[in-house]
Amino acid sequence: MRISTKMVCDKIVYDLNRLAEDMKKVNETISSGERLNRPSDDPLGLVGALGLKSTLSEIHQYRRNIDFGSGWLATAETTIQGSMDIVMRAKELAVQMSNATYTQDQRKSAATEVDAILKELMRIANTQYQGRYVFAGYKTDTVPYVLDEDETAASYCGDSNNLEIKTGKNSRMAIGQYGSQVFGEEKDTGYAFSVLIRLRDALEKNDVPGIQDELTNLGTVYQRMTAATGEIGARMNTLEIKKNILSDLESISTERLSDLEDTDIVKAITDLTTKQTAYQAALVAAAKVTQLNLADYI
């Protein structure tokens, strides 16, 4: 085939260009550190990467939710344990004062202490976490327990809903217990506040059978609180487990994402060196070929 003069130069230009472009592409992956600089670099890889990024952001969010939930549960747990302590104290008093050896005056003093316990329990029941009432159900801006004027009854002003958090795709967990679940329904005999009020009144009136009734009821109150704490404990455990699972999932996803997205620097640099060598060889060849000219020899 005939070789025209122009053909030689054209081909050199075209091939050098091609080699330069290849080098540029490899260079790009090294300087950006990323394999995927645009969707066309690896479309299917990108689809996978997008899914993984989504998963990772979801995992971060679930962790935030779980942290919030754990904080809420921890507050509730501490609160209920505190309640249990003072209810236990009330029980001790009731046991003592139901003994015939105690005098009316002593019982009157006990009544004062029980009154203090009542107010303390009420204070504890109105605990807040991050500015929200923990035992008010959804009515987190309303004080759940209010003592009426003559201090003969405590009303519950919250509702009966359990606050939930999202802990995973399609999975929620209830972290809130509303007041009645911990302190009893208002109309029941086992309603913590009524029990304390009646105990206080019985002590005041020196009514020993009354005191003994309330002793039994205090048992119910204490049991309910124990159950509530147990429930909280179980939930905190579940959250801890979920958190660990999420951590593992996060590591795996991050690794897979890195495989898809990040440049294998060693391989890329080797690639670049190879292409550079090829480019140099092409340059040398071009120089040699373009020097050959019949006019030099005639």
Next chain:
Amino acid sequence: MSVSNVLEIAKTALIAQQKAVEVTSHNISNVNTPGYSRQTPVTEAVAPVEVSLGQLGGGVNVTEVKTAYDKFINMRIHKELSTLLGLEVKRDYTGAIEAIFNETRDAGLNDIFSQFWGAWEDLANNPGGTSERAALVQRGNLLTETFNTIYQDLEQFRQDIDIRVDAAIKDVNELAGQIAQLNVKILEFGAGGNPANDLTDQRNLLVEELSRFVDLNYFEDESGMLTILVGGGNPLVEGKIYNGLEMNFDGSGNLVINWVGSESSKLDITNYIQGGKLGGWLTVRDELIPGYETDLNALAEAVIKEVNRQHSQGVGLEAFSSVTGTYAVEDPTKALKTLDLPFGNEIAEGQSFTIWVYDGSGNAAQNDITIDSGSSLNNLIDYINTPSKVDNVTASKVDGKLKLEADSGYSFAFSNDSSNILMALGINTFFTGKDASDLGINPTVSGYPLNIAAARIGSDGGFAEGDNRNALDIVDLRDTACTILDTNSTFGDFLSSLVGEIGIDARAASRNYTFREAFIKDLEETREGLQGVSLDEEMTNLIRYQHAYQAAAKLIQLADEMLETLLAVQ
């Protein structure tokens, strides 16, 4: 058979070799001229003369200067060039489009979506918080703006193409004119009996440039004039006559290319243009980009629909004293379902929604409103305003939108909408708009974030600050598959597959281009081999002609000496 004959023969040799050298020098000076085809002098022995001995030759003649132009390889190259340029346009635009989706960096739609859902989850963890609400509005704006921007960028590409097509058509028309003029010149020149080689090369170059713009067919008639057909057989150039192209837009805003013949007869050849830059631009502008826009719009539409549907079921931190819908109705007397409301066909006739009216002391009145078959906006307004139906709330129309207003001291909120009427009219919704171009945040929510409906109303009409059920339900939308176009997928999956599709298109366009380019390079090399000038070859030829010239000069010298000898005879 005389000495003078020798002179005569030698003279022909001198002239012939001189001509050959001229042709060779022309070749040498044009070694780098694009489109130049090598010319070769064709020498023939002069017809012999009958003499008594037999035949005696008469020397040499340059009968013609032949060009190495090969019309077959050129025709092939022109066809391939049309295809290549079409692919180049496609490659360039898909490359630009994948850049605006920006998904490989952390500012793409995928990440912005993640942030949006994250904001909803943060709100679910603290429904009473104002900073969470403000953050949600901000992330929502980021989402809507990104959708808007991507759509506008895509439209910008289409407008960009309009400008390019306009300029290209002017170029095409001018090229057609120039080719026609060359046709005339070539004919005139050729009438003298000699082919106009350089003019033909020039014309060929113009045809090659033309084939970059649009795919064409051409042939040469006996007089050497070129006829060029474009777009399904319409003559762009026919001898000395040339026609033109023009561009226009059809009813749907698509680009139309017309062939304009004599007497201004027009023909729509848009569908016949397959290659060249015009072909590429037409495909990108009216097939490729609209395809992506459809997908983007479908995604935006699904997001609006699902989020609004869920949002309208809930209640914010306060009830409304007044609210206006975001979608306007053209004819308030026609059935809502049949009108052009963006989400009108979601309306479930026979289903109902509840509107709770609160007085100043916290008492709630429950009003269930059923959307009967064929209900119009006026029907709904009249019903609400009927005494004892929905007391203390007045309904009215404002620019075709439904407006509800509570009496002084009263407020209202919604729940349990199975009819989708609230979502269709844009009441208590989060987003406004119908697709990616006009997606926005409802001012009711962006102007007063307390209206973001994170909670739901209980069966007694009450609602609480710490209620996060509606927010959680909206968060669940992220993982819920819904119908988008003809697929059933989550928002994230649909977006991924759209971006994947663009990536695949871009990669395919790039690879196709590279492959074709290499193929054309091969063809061009073959053409160069056939037509091109090799300096070494020309040098060698120069030597050849030079020696022949020297020999011919020697002949003349010899004949001269012979004549002198003759004349010296006494």
